[in-house]
Each structure stands twice: as structure tokens, then as C-alpha cells.
Amino acid sequence: MDLIERHRRVLPSWLSLYYDEPIELDRGEGCWVWDAHGERYLDCFGGILTTSVGHNVPEIVSAISDQAARVIHSSTLYLNRPMIELAERLAKASGIPDAKVFFTTSGTEANDAALLLATAALGSNQVFALRNSYHGRSFTEIAVTGNRTWSPTSYSPLSVSWLQGGSRLRGPLAGLSDAEYVARGVADLEDALLTTTAGRVAALIAEPIQGVGGFCLPPDGYFGELWRVTQREGILWISDEVQTGFGRTGEHFWGYEAHGITPDLITFAKGVGNGMSLAGVIGRAEVMDALGTNSISTFGGSPITAAAGVATFDYIIDHDLMANARARGAELREGLDAIARSTPAIGEVRGKGLMQGVELVWPGTVEPAPELATRALEAARREGVLIGKGGLHGNVLRIAPPMTISAEQIEHALEAFRRSFADQAFHVK
Numbered sequence: 001m002d003l004i005e006r007h008r009r010v011l012p013s014w015l016s017l018y019y020d021e022p023i024e025l026d027r028g029e030g031c032w033v034w035d036a037h038g039e040r041y042l043d044c045f046g047g048i049l050t051t052s053v054g055h056n057v058p059e060i061v062s063a064i065s066d067q068a069a070r071v072i073h074s075s076t077l078y079l080n081r082p083m084i085e086l087a088e089r090l091a092k093a094s095g096i097p098d099a100k101v102f103f104t105t106s107g108t109e110a111n112d113a114a115l116l117l118a119t120a121a122l123g124s125n126q127v128f129a130l131r132n133s134y135h136g137r138s139f140t141e142i143a144v145t146g147n148r149t150w151s152p153t154s155y156s157p158l159s160v161s162w163l164q165g166g167s168r169l170r171g172p173l174a175g176l177s178d179a180e181y182v183a184r185g186v187a188d189l190e191d192a193l194l195t196t197t198a199g200r201v202a203a204l205i206a207e208p209i210q211g212v213g214g215f216c217l218p219p220d221g222y223f224g225e226l227w228r229v230t231q232r233e234g235i236l237w238i239s240d241e242v243q244t245g246f247g248r249t250g251e252h253f254w255g256y257e258a259h260g261i262t263p264d265l266i267t268f269a270k271g272v273g274n275g276m277s278l279a280g281v282i283g284r285a286e287v288m289d290a291l292g293t294n295s296i297s298t299f300g301g302s303p304i305t306a307a308a309g310v311a312t313f314d315y316i317i318d319h320d321l322m323a324n325a326r327a328r329g330a331e332l333r334e335g336l337d338a339i340a341r342s343t344p345a346i347g348e349v350r351g352k353g354l355m356q357g358v359e360l361v362w363p364g365t366v367e368p369a370p371e372l373a374t375r376a377l378e379a380a381r382r383e384g385v386l387i388g389k390g391g392l393h394g395n396v397l398r399i400a401p402p403m404t405i406s407a408e409q410i411e412h413a414l415e416a417f418r419r420s421f422a423d424q425a426f427h428v429k
């Protein structure tokens with residue numbers, strides 16, 4: 001029995017696999033990966049924005065193996081030097097005064113912890129979330145995920161009110177100017193406060209760029225206007241930086257910084273440990289201490305994952321990868337915009353830095369074309385480039401390589417995309 005069949009037999013059907021013939025990654029080097037048949041690919045998805053500084057980077061590998069040779073595990077019942085060192089770095093970088101950090105093993109659990117802390121601190125289970133969001137796959141995170149393909153149940157431990165978010169290509173946000181978008185969003189929040197809540201709301205959770213939602217982003221400064229209202233009402237702001245953190249947008253270390261706000265809580269995961277199961281929450285001390293009960297974490301911030309986190313953090317800073325994300329992101333965007341101008345099936349290119357989305361539509365319309373997205377994903381794979389897919393309708397290509405990608409590798413990817421989009425399917429109705 002081959003590996004695909006064995007996978008399907010023992011893993012749940014909702015764990016979706018990419019590609020007609022799924023890939024087994026065998027090894028990696030920088031931005032390159034090789035499959036089990038020896039086929040080489042340029043990794044332009046970084047394992048879902050996770051391999052932030054590339055594959056098999058000596059500094060990260062030795063941090064992990066040195067730590068493994070000393071002690072792999074220590075629960076939160078003991079002092080954990082790598083965890084403390086990483087917490088100090090993240091607290092300092094967070095922009096939150098008096099920040100404290102709690103480590104988890106996934107983004108889902110990080111958001112669970114943030115919502116638990118916020119609801120405990122404010123004594124309310126009411127929260128605001130944005131339409132088209134994705135915050136994870138636990139019971140709590142499904143409740144604040146505004147996308148029914150990822151949200152199989154409406155049962156919720158939280159009382160959730162929905163605020164505007166999502167694509168500006170179609171639907172209620174289509175055609176709005178930035179100023180109209182902001183004004184409508186603020187009015188929506190004020191109205192939701194009066195009509196959908198009992199007055200005491202614990203938190204608003206939002207991604208600065210909606211990742212799984214297809215790299216949809218509001219105008220810069222939008223969250224600042226919402227934040228003024230949440231500040232007035234004493235509502236905590238949770239910035240889900242699972243995809244936007246660590247300089248990937250090329251502008252700022254965190255995505256929230258484009259909006260001139262200071263969140264009360266920041267959640268992080270994915271890129272923080274360059275692929276290790278490391279995630280967590282950074283927050284104001286008062287909120288972080290609000291749990292008021294005893295608790296432990298068996299695996300969160302274990303020495304081996306935290307050592308990877310320290311090495312990854314230092315690598316990002318020492319190599320100024322935010323500047324590389326800005327420069328390479330601009331080249332990528334310019335190339336994608338040029339392809340879009342001659343490809344009627346590309347409805348929109350959007351994103352920031354090394355987080356660029358390409359939304360596919362049926363030529364001549366703004367109707368989502370998930371079949372074309374799948375076709376483009378397969379074509380890019382045949383051209384030797386791995387990318388991702390997302391969006392409410394599954395029609396957005398997501399391009400998010402490791403932040404170490406070079407100018408030559410960006411050109412290599414663009415050349416592959418040019419060949420992929422030459423297919424007539426992207427040009428005729």
C-alpha cells in the first residue's frame with residue numbers, strides 16, 4: 001500500500017492534502033525542498049508561513065540538537081532557561097509595556113489562552129470577531145472563525161458578534177474607498193455594541209491580514225479607528241499575529257503596527273520556531289496574570305522548542321530579514337501585478353511583503369474560480385514551485401516563502417508563474 005493510501009486510511013478525511021499526487025517532503029536546504037522521489041521545488045509557502053528562515057539552517061539545527069543533547073523536556077514546574085530567554089526577547093519586541101509571555105504548542109491553543117485570559121480578566125464571555133477570519137480548530141477558535149468551510153459547528157463557549165472583514169472584490173465591501181471602509185467599519189462596531197451585546201465585551205480578536213481567509217487586509221489605520229472605540233468601552237484587543245508576525249510584512253515586526261494601536265494581547269505561532277511546535281501569547285501583565293488559578297503547561301515552551309525560538313528570533317534580527325521581506329516582497333508584487341495585467345482570471349493581487357495573495361475569478365467576472373486556483377497550484381508544482389491556497393471560496397493562491405528568499409529565487413518563482421498562467425484556461429471565459 002502506498003503512503004497516500006496509508007495516510008487516508010489512518011488520518012481523518014478533513015485533514016486535506018494538496019495536489020492530485022500529494023508530496024512527501026524528504027529534505028530541505030534554504031528555500032529549496034526535495035520530495036521522496038528526489039524532485040526539487042522552490043518552497044514558496046514555507047510549510048504555511050512556518051519555515052520563516054528556511055530549511056536546514058545550521059544555526060537553528062544546532063540550537064535544537066545542542067538542546068536535545070542536554071535536556072529535551074522540562075514542564076513549567078521547573079525553571080526553563082531557553083523559555084525565559086525567548087520570553088524576554090518577545091516581551092521586549094511586543095511593544096506592550098510590562099509584557100509577559102505564555103507559551104503553547106500551536107496557534108489554536110495560543111488563541112484559546114488569549115481568549116481565556118481576556119474573558120477571565122473582564123468577567124464576560126462576549127467577544128467581537130471579524131468575518132472571514134481563521135483563528136484555529138478548537139471549540140473556542142471555531143467559534144471566532146468567520147468562514148463556514150472551517151467552522152463545522154455553531155455551538156460556542158463564547159457569545160460572538162461579527163464585525164466587517166474579508167474580500168473587497170465582492171460582497172458588502174466591494175467598491176468601497178478606504179475612507180468609506182473605515183467609516184462603515186466603525187459604524188458597524190458601534191451598532192454591534194448596542195444591538196448584539198449586553199454591554200460588557202471582553203475582547204476583539206483580529207488578524208491584521210486574514211491568512212486562511214485569503215490574505216485579505218483592511219486599509220492601514222482601520223484597526224486604529226476601531227481601537228479608539230474598544231479603548232473607550234474597556235474591551236481588550238487581541239492581535240492574532242500567527243501569520244503576520246516577525247517582520248514578514250516587510251513594514252513592521254508585527255502586523256498591528258500598521259494601524260497605530262497597542263494590543264493588550266498578541267498571539268504568535270508558525271514562524272516563531274522555524275517549524276517547531278512553538279506558539280503563545282504576549283500580553284499586558286495585568287491580563288496575563290488574570291487567570292487566578294493554578295495551571296501548568298506540559299509541552300508549551302519546552303526547552304527544545306524554545307531553543308529553536310531563540311535561534312530563529314536572533315536569526316531574523318541579525319540578518320535583518322524584515323528588510324529582505326520588504327525588498328523581495330516588492331519584487332514579487334511587481335512581478336505578480338504584471339502577470340495579473342495580462343491574465344483576466346486574476347481578479348486581485350493583494351498583501352504585504354512576503355505575504356502575497358492572488359485571487360482567481362472567472363475571466364470577465366468577479367465570481368470566485370476555485371477550480372482555476374487548483375489548476376494554478378498544480379501548474380506551479382509542475383514548474384517546481386510550491387505555493388498555498390486559501391480564501392472563503394478556496395480561490396486565492398497564497399505565496400509566502402521563507403523570509404530568506406533571494407532576488408534570484410523570486411525571479412525563478414515569477415518565471416514559473418508566468419509559464420503557469422500562459423495556460424488558456426486563465427484567459428478565456
Ligand code: PLP
Pocket residue numbers: 048105106107108109111134135136137207211212240241242243269270279
Ligand atoms: N491563527 C491564524 C491567523 C492562523 O493562520 C492559524 C493557522 O493557520 C491559527 C491561528 C491556528 O494555528 P495552528 O494551526 O498552529 O493551531
